[in-house]
Amino acid sequence: MKILKPAKAGTYESNDIYIMIQPNDNGIKIELESIVMKQFGKRIEEVIKETLEKLEVKDAYVVAKDRGALDYTVSARVETAVKRAGVEK
Amino acid sequence: MKNAVGREIPDNIEGIGKVKPYEGAFKNIGAIEKTKVKVSSKLPNEDKVLSSIRESIIKCGLKDGQTISFHHHLRNGDHVLNMVLKEIDELGIKDITVAASSIFPVHQPLVEYIKKGVVTGIYANYISGPVAEAISLGLLKKPVVMQSHGGRARAIEEGDLHIDVAFIAAPTCDTYGNINGVDGRAACGSLGYAIPDAMYADKVVAITDNLVDYPACPIEISQEYVDYVVKVDSIGDPNGIVSGTTKITKDPVGLKIAKMAAQVIKASGLLKDGFSFQTGAGGTSLAVAAYLRDMMKKENIKGSFASGGVTGYIVEMFEEGLFDSIFDVQCFDLKAIESYRNDKRHQGMSASMYGNPHNKGCVVNNLDVMILGATEIDTDFNVNVTTGSNGIIMGGSGGHNDTAAGSKLSIVVTQLTKGRLPIVVDKVTTVTTPGETIDVLVTERGIAVNPNRKDLIEKLKGTNLPIVTIDELKKTAEELTGVPEKVEFDDKIVGVVEYRDGTIIDVLKKVK
Numbered sequence: 001m002k003i004l005k006p007a008k009a010g011t012y013e014s015n016d017i018y019i020m021i022q023p024n025d026n027g028i029k030i031e032l033e034s035i036v037m038k039q040f041g042k043r044i045e046e047v048i049k050e051t052l053e054k055l056e057v058k059d060a061y062v063v064a065k066d067r068g069a070l071d072y073t074v075s076a077r078v079e080t081a082v083k084r085a086g087v088e089k
Numbered sequence: 090m091k092n093a094v095g096r097e098i099p100d101n102i103e104g105i106g107k108v109k110p111y112e113g114a115f116k117n118i119g120a121i122e123k124t125k126v127k128v129s130s131k132l133p134n135e136d137k138v139l140s141s142i143r144e145s146i147i148k149c150g151l152k153d154g155q156t157i158s159f160h161h162h163l164r165n166g167d168h169v170l171n172m173v174l175k176e177i178d179e180l181g182i183k184d185i186t187v188a189a190s191s192i193f194p195v196h197q198p199l200v201e202y203i204k205k206g207v208v209t210g211i212y213a214n215y216i217s218g219p220v221a222e223a224i225s226l227g228l229l230k231k232p233v234v235m236q237s238h239g240g241r242a243r244a245i246e247e248g249d250l251h252i253d254v255a256f257i258a259a260p261t262c263d264t265y266g267n268i269n270g271v272d273g274r275a276a277c278g279s280l281g282y283a284i285p286d287a288m289y290a291d292k293v294v295a296i297t298d299n300l301v302d303y304p305a306c307p308i309e310i311s312q313e314y315v316d317y318v319v320k321v322d323s324i325g326d327p328n329g330i331v332s333g334t335t336k337i338t339k340d341p342v343g344l345k346i347a348k349m350a351a352q353v354i355k356a357s358g359l360l361k362d363g364f365s366f367q368t369g370a371g372g373t374s375l376a377v378a379a380y381l382r383d384m385m386k387k388e389n390i391k392g393s394f395a396s397g398g399v400t401g402y403i404v405e406m407f408e409e410g411l412f413d414s415i416f417d418v419q420c421f422d423l424k425a426i427e428s429y430r431n432d433k434r435h436q437g438m439s440a441s442m443y444g445n446p447h448n449k450g451c452v453v454n455n456l457d458v459m460i461l462g463a464t465e466i467d468t469d470f471n472v473n474v475t476t477g478s479n480g481i482i483m484g485g486s487g488g489h490n491d492t493a494a495g496s497k498l499s500i501v502v503t504q505l506t507k508g509r510l511p512i513v514v515d516k517v518t519t520v521t522t523p524g525e526t527i528d529v530l531v532t533e534r535g536i537a538v539n540p541n542r543k544d545l546i547e548k549l550k551g552t553n554l555p556i557v558t559i560d561e562l563k564k565t566a567e568e569l570t571g572v573p574e575k576v577e578f579d580d581k582i583v584g585v586v587e588y589r590d591g592t593i594i595d596v597l598k599k600v601k
Contacts, residue, residue, distance in 0.1 A: 015508060036479075036508065038576050040574070043571055068508030
C-alpha cells in the first residue's frame with residue numbers, strides 16, 4: 001500500500017502527538033522528536049511502525065512530534081493520518 | 090560507600106574534597122559551632138555609598154578563587170547577579186564561586202562566564218534554565234553543590250560555605266546600609282534568604298535602585314552588617330519578580346488530588362485549633378489550601394500559623410482569621426508583599442529561622458502539615474525535585490527536605506503520570522528528600538501511606554479514601570505509560586545534593 005498525498009493528524013498539546021505523513025519511494029522512514037525521547041523514543045517508533053504495518057502501509061515518510069502521548073494515542077494519530085492521506089492498493 | 094538511602098557516594102569528590110554520606114534525617118543533630126566573622130569596622134563620618142558596582146568589587150578586594158553570594162527574592166526578574174558578574178569578568182577576576190540561593194533562566198549570561206572560567210563553582214538551592222543545563226552537560230569546573238534553604242543557612246553559619254562578598258539586591262536602602270524589601274519599584278517583601286549572607290559574609294554590598302535618606306525604616310537587614318551601598322538604575326524587573334504560578338489549578342485531576350489531600354489532613358486529626366500549615370505556590374498545592382479553607386470555616390477552626398514562601402491566597406486565609414500569624418521567608422506576589430508591609434502578625438523570618446536544622450529550633454519543627462510536590466517519588470518514598478527524569482537539573486530542594494523533616498505530616502501531591510512519564514518509580518533519578526521524612530503520597534489514582542506511619546494508616550482505615558500501597562501505584566503508572574528506558578549517564582560527577590544537615594544524600598552525573 002502506498003501513501004497518496006501528504007496528511008496530518010494530532011496536535012502539539014501535552015500528551016498528544018502530531019503526525020505528518022507523506023509519500024515515500026522506498027520503505028518506511030520515521031523522523032521522531034519527543035519530550036521523552038530518552039525514555040520512550042524507541043517505543044514510540046515501534047508503535048508507529050506496528051500501526052503502519054497493521055494498515056499495510058509499506059512506503060511512507062512520517063514526521064512525528066511527540067508531547068508525551070501514550071501508545072494508543074500514537075497509534076490512533078498515525079491511523080488517522082494514513083486514512084486522511086488515502087492509500088493506493 | 091552506600092549512604093542511608095542506598096546511593097553510592099565516593100569518599101572523595103574532586104573539587105569538593107572529602108564527603109560525609111547521609112546517615113538519616115536526624116542522625117546529625119546536636120552541638121555545633123558557629124563560624125567567626127571578619128568585620129571591618131567603620132569610623133564616624135565614614136561614607137558607605139560608592140559610585141558603581143565595579144568600585145564596590147575593588148573596595149571589597151575580591152580576588153581570584155573567592156566566593157560571592159546572591160539571594161533570589163527578585164527571582165526571574167533579577168538583574169543584580171548578571172550586573173555583578175559582568176563587572177567581575179571585565180576586571181579580569183577568575184575562578185569565582187557563585188553562592189546564589191537560587192538561579193533562574195534570567196541568569197543565562199552565567200553560562201558564558203562558566204565557559205570562560207570566570208565562574209568555576211556554584212552553590213544553589215534551586216536552579217532552572219540554561220545554567221542548570223550547562224551544569225548537567227559538564228561545563229562547570231567544580232561540581233555544583235545543591236543545598237536546601239535551611240541547609241544553606243546552616244552551611245553559612247557553620248563556615249562550610251564561606252562567603253567573601255555578599256551582594257544584596259536591596260529594593261530600598263538608605264545611605265548607611267539599612268535595607269528593606271517592602272518599598273521601591275522592585276519591592277519583593279521579605280528578604281529572609283539574604284539574612285545569613287549579610288550576617289556571615291566578610292564583606293556585604295547593598296545594591297539598590299531606591300537609595301533613600303537615612304534611616305530606611307522598617308529595617309530588615311541592618312547597617313551593622315553592610316559595608317557598602319551602590320545605587321544602580323534597576324535591580325530587577327517587577328514582572329519577573331512576581332511569580333506567575335500562584336493560581337489555584339483548574340485542572341479537574343489536580344483538584345481531585347487536592348481534595349483528597351485535604352481529606353487526609355482532616356483524617357489525621359491535626360486539623361484543629363492551633364493548626365499550622367505550609368504549602369507551595371504550585372496550582373495543586375494551593376488548591377489544597379482552598380479545600381482546607383472551606384473545612385476550617387465550616388468547623389470554625391482557628392489555625393496558629395502559615396509559613397514559607399507566601400502567596401496572596403494564604404494571606405486571604407490569614408485576613409479571614411483562619412491563621413493567627415504568617416512566617417514569611419519570601420513573598421510570591423503583590424498581595425503577600427502588601428500584607429507583609431502592613432501587618433505585624435505577618436512576620437518575616439530568615440532562612441535559618443525557617444529551616445536550619447542546627448540552630449536552637451527552626452520554624453519547620455513547629456509545622457503540622459506540609460504539602461509538597463515531586464518530579465519523581467520512588468517506592469521507598471524518596472522524592473526527587475532536583476533533576477528531570479532525563480537527568481538534567483531542573484530545580485532543587487528549596488525548602489522541600491527542610492519542611493518534610495520538620496512537619497508532623499508531610500504530604501506529596503502529584504499526578505501519577507506527567508507527559509507519559511510515570512511519577513512513581515522504582516528508584517528516583519536523584520534523591521532530594523529522604524523517604525523517611527515523607528508520610529503520604531496523594532495521586533488521582535490512590536493514596537499511599539509510608540509504612541512507618543502505622544498510626545496514620547490506622548486513622549485512614551476508617552475513611553472511604555482510596556488507600557493503596559506505593560508499589561500498586563507504581564504498577565498502575567507503568568501500565569499506563571509503559572516502562573521507561575533507563576537514562577544513561579556519564580561517570581563524571583557534576584554535582585552533589587547536600588542534605589540539610591550537610592551530609593551528601595546523592596550525586597549528580599553528567600548527562601550523555
